[in-house]
Amino acid sequence: MKLWRRLAVVVLVFLMIFAFSACAKNEPAPQEEPETPETPEEPETPEEPAANVFELALITDVGTIDDKSFNQGAWEGVEAYAKENNITYKYYQPAEQSDTAYLDSIALAVKAGAKVIVCPGFLFEVPIHTAQTMYPDVKFVILDGAPHAGDYNIEIADNTYSIFYAEEEAGFLAGYSIVKEGYTKLGFMGGMAVPAVVRFGYGFVQGAEYAAHEIGLTDPVQVKYTYVGNFNATPENQAKASSWYNEGTEVIFACGGAVGNSVMKAAEAAGTKVIGVDVDQSAESETVITSSMKNLSKSVYDALAAYYAGNFPGGTSVSLDATVEGVQLPMENSRFENFTQADYDAIYAKIVAKEIEIMNDSDVVEDAGKPAEEVTAADIPVSKVEVEVIN
């Protein structure tokens, strides 16, 4: 009978929990308005108050908040601004990767009293298109994308600010610095051939070309160029990187989220170098010589500052480039021996001054005069760089 009693207890506890939740459900929730008067009042928002109010929100894209990449970079901007100005902030993780799940996360953030919602990544384009009209009083900041209804007809509402980055300039800086540093056998390992990654890669090749001309190399710089087809850390990716290193590649520009982790592991084993992407990845591995950074946190910080200053640049889409410090190399954390801060400042100034023409993906397509699908990195007009495209 002992077992019977034990079982009864378990069942009873379960019933109590259920009854408890049922009570909680049925009790009319106290009608309490969030304290900030600006809080948008949405008909869609259930009247129940959130447990806490969080004014600034970030919805994570694929991956977690500490992905050492996009989510994290944007999050750092939110965190920095919020802490400085003593504003509540929070991030939300969608339940799955679909438009409605992203929209549900936005709804959750709105429910928690969000005034500005930062959405890092182009996957938010469609959900924000819906959300910007659904929540007209909430501001949206979308990084690397612009809202559309799935048909690529961009419609940016007044409460949405779309930020792109001149990845080709970031890639250019990386390519330039690494050749100036003295490396001539390079690799580019992109995640997937999405526009941002493509721009990084094309810029990288052009940077190498520019440096090769500048120092007057006689032998061409060799660049192995591929898209691995995913953004994950997989044994396959590591094996691929290892084989490149074995074949003599000195530095690989790992341009695809967690692909970088695979490349770094391979580099650690081979004693070679890696170039990080998106954010400063120098802390992740000793092998990271520098990182081709988008200044995610600064752009998010600036957008938030603009909002609180009352001049939120809603309805616009910008491409942040070197002129506004949208891209950079983290010189203080880079492990260069030959490439100096002065070199960096010099080339950066030239880019800002538009003295160098850096082609982005559409420029290359235009230049090649071929259908976009057929254009590869091999079509970039270079003379001192040999690009070997590996599919």
Add this chain to the structure above:
Amino acid sequence: MRTKLFQYEGITSFLSSLSAIAAGLLVGLIILLVSNSQDAFPAFVMILKGGFEDGSRGLAQVIYFAIPIIMTGLSVGFAFKTGLFNIGASGQFKMGAFVAIYIGIKWSFVPEEIHWLVALLGAMVAGAVWGSVPGILNAFFNVNVVITSIMMNYIGMYLVNMAIVKTVYDSLKNQTKPVLKSAVLPKAGMDKLFNTSNVSIGIFIVIIAVIAIYIILHKTTFGYELKACGSNREASRYAGINEKKSIILSMVIAGALSGLGGGLLYLSGSGKYIHVLDELAPEGFSGISVALLGMSHPIGIFLAGLFIAHLEVGGFNIQLYNFVPEIIDMIISVIIYCGAFALLFKQIISRFVTKPVIDTDTSGIEPAMISQANDTSDMGGAEDKRGHGEDKI
């Protein structure tokens, strides 16, 4: 003292599933308390409220998450009733999803009114074909279904990835293109009712599938044959049941259910696409959990699927309380883990639900007593001659 509780099996199963759930929730509460004791209780309540938290929109979320896992759960549970462990629901799901999307994008010649229906039928056929392969291999060559269906999962995944790139690829996002409007499941006004776009008549199709499977399994001679095969293949052969046919049909139906699940999810109009990644469809494996928790009974699977989805929505909502949604995965895992012990729970419960029948007949017959004694000794591991030794009438 003879209780004719026909549903007694069901009741013990239900109680044991409840115990598993209670244990899982208890562990969840402990995790919540450890990670953030201040908010633990309100967050816990929020988990339990799950889909009820957000009004109709929350319910819609629950239904949306439940649809694919109920279908794969039905698939796994149905095959299990026939004695086959369909671990290949993932591959069948993905095949179904792909064919649904393919038809949804490419077959614009189909009349608009029935486009979605054709796409769903295509998904079912694709899943059925994928399920039939392990079934045929098992029936004719006695190859283990588990092994072949795992292989079919991978073959399906790579095949779908390849086919997407060749046919319906959105290279910008590395995923499938959106399906035509006519292929999206009709909303039948439910989007207005629930105030969100991810509800559709899909849930009714799921309910029809649940009822159909229930009827097949419990009311028809066909279901009788399948269950007999699943429970004792040799005895079915002895009874003249065509066990090869039963096995193949069972896998075909299981595959069709998974495939239909894939079609329902990707045609729901929620903006979900198949990404070209080397990743097996997780819904197939959730289906195993759902089938386990639902005790392989169609109604149980339906409730289990809704419940898991309910928890998932609750887990999503607890982000309001500074908790990471991963906690809900832990809770669900513990529930499933305890679900594996459900048999143990079941044994304990059945011991108390049924009282032994003692006949003090002149010929001295005490079948229940003996079976109880046998059971007890079996647990002790001493009685090794059960069924072979001397038995008593």
Add this chain to the structure above:
Amino acid sequence: MEYVVEMNNITKIFGNFKALDDVTFKVRKGEVHALLGENGAGKSTLMSILFGLYQAEKGSIRINEKPVKINNPNDASSLKIGMVHQHFKLVHNFTVLESIILGRETVKMGVIKKDEARKKVIELSERYKLRIDPDAYISDITVGMQQRVEILKMLYSDSEILIFDEPTAVLTPQEIEELMKIMKELVKEGKSIIFISHKLNEIKAVADRCTVLRKGKYIGTVDVETTSKEQMSEMMVGRKISFNIEKKDIKTGEAVLEVENLTIKAKNSKKNMVNNVSFAVKGGEILCIAGIDGNGQSELVYGITGLMPIQEGRVLIKGKDITRESVRKKSLDGMSHIPEDRHKHGLVLDFNLQQNAVLQTYFEPRFQNKGFIKFNAVAEYARKLIKQYDIRSPRDEDSIVRNMSGGNQQKLIVARELDRDPDIVIAVQPTRGLDIGATEYIHKQLVAQRDQGKAVLLVSLELDEVMDISDRILVIYEGEIVGDLNPKEITVEELGLYMAGSKRSGGYEN
């Protein structure tokens, strides 16, 4: 009087069921003490307590006059108690010697000292006249030999008290006789033997005293010499049992089942398990196929019933060739089959009684309509069988068959098979593992079929059964029929010689 084992006032309770109720059991030194009782009587539970697998709630145990506590089988071993289980626990690809020393290896520098062990094994084997070859592989030796290996294992570990759990169930008459001799040899050497059985003949032959249990209660201990079989069986069952089955005079009719030149190959080898077998069963007769297990009788039945492919030959029912027909078609043509293994073939254990009752007939219009089962009709039918064949179970037609006792499971199969009104009943070891009462019942049912003019093909390993109820005996040896005998004209011993292959009757001589 010196007792080696004294179990006093043992009570063992499982849940709310008293498996043993104040049982006292005493074994004298140097005797063969039989423990008699039906299943569920508590024999196994009592021995499990002695062997340390269970602890008794009440009562005490004394071994060699000293009170002991036996908490696990290791305690039992150290008290020199050994047990030969009914199902041998041997590793098939080990040699006899390896099997014997398994778990008791003497090791020198990590290497097993086989030579010493071999010496001891051979010495023991000679002393007790076990005659075993220490280097033979277990898979190559007969069941009787395997049992001797088990006995040697006990002797090797110097056991003094030997428990034999139903040791004769798997043996031929000759082997049983050998075993009896060995047991006598053992007690002569001072060992004490507990002999668990429900076969009165054997107890009569070998035991000195006999303790009878019934329903967990101690009934009494008797001197075997002075007690008749009838008395002992009455103590065991609680009522009088008739040993002789009444049969009407034989009135054979037309041949119902004919088997012509049947040849069946083994599943995974080229060996013919059944070799050119021909016979006919006539209406109104019970034809018995006798033989030692593994001589092709299972394959013969599987071939006839369609569970195994036939290489050559024909099977006819009432002149109609059914050789290539499906199992279902054969069943519809009037063939019933009470299978050898009721758990493997006869029943779906997780189905309930009514579902099992219609295993071959569920598709008939009386039980289904357009593919939907008529549940009421099925339940009704099950209730009819329950009543007619006296099938007892916890919840009647809703009982899960797994929870039914073996006897009632078998009754259900018999009911189902006979109620289909077959022309030929093929019954394979229909009373295997059943106690006297159930055996008697099933024999009566088979004889009733015969008396109605039906044909019965009985396959049995039990000589008593063969002699008691058959009208004609065919002896099968290595897949061939080696004797066509009349049970009224031959003795058990003679039959045993046929079964062992050392005798062939006229017409079957090659």
